[in-house]
């Protein structure tokens with residue numbers, strides 16, 4: 160097993176994808192797996208004596224050849240003392256980017272799938288004077304408009320997950336653009352709303368060009384064989400909290416955090432209807448060991464995650 164603390168890289172057409180981790184944090188296993196009994200989920204994921212499991216914080220870096228795009232910014236370094244007691248505060252993303260030679264100023268675009276604190280934490284930092292400033296000073300930021308509207312008046316149930324410092328200063332300064340869903344942000348990178356975890360969470364869909372990288376061209380041939388048509392483009396999707404880890408790939412294995420659990424099932428079904436036949440690479444936001452995989456369905460109907468080469 161590899162660990163997302165170290166870097167993973169794959170070619171997608173002529174795009175390059177890398178996963179960078181902000182670290183791992185403890186989450187209650189019951190909350191992570193919703194109505195699924197522990198006798199079932201504990202076969203897939205280990206829990207400690209307090210019933211905590213380990214969740215990852217995976218950001219996806221895309222190099223398109225023109226832009227450097229960062230999807231999701233982890234938990235960041237601005238948690239309150241109370242939040243730190245629950246989640247710790249690994250805050251490793253900038254160090255991990257730096258180890259790969261990437262400075263915050265190198266990021267051209269930041270995309271947040273939704274605005275929960277563990278997905279947009281490094282959007283901003285406090286400077287020496289305590290002022291909130293963008294971490295990625297040169298970047299244009301994008302987030303779902305519905306999320307931002309909701310975050311202004313969240314329900315009592317998930318109000319703790321919204322920290323205005325992560326996005327309000329960016330919206331106010333004009334550095335963050337709000338998305339309706341369906342937009343193409345740069346050629347090959349678009350967003351689509353998948354309702355379930357929240358009402359407006361968006362998946363980020365990445366389509367490489369048809370001039371594939373020599374290595375991935377060979378892999379694509381083996382993966383889709385004779386079914387490959389000229390219209391096929393190598394595709395990846397950062398599906399965020401709709402399918403947070405490889406242990407959540409079954410339709411009914413949703414998190415207790417989901418605000419609309421029945422819609423999570425509908426959205427997963429919709430996602431698989433495209434992602435499975437088109438051989439999309441699925442990127443997992445909270446998997447501590449497998450940041451991405453190809454999801455397949457066996458004849459029995461069981462979903463399986465196949466490790467990406």
Ligand SMILES: [Zn+2]
Pocket residue numbers: 273275278356400
């Ligand atoms: Zn979330």
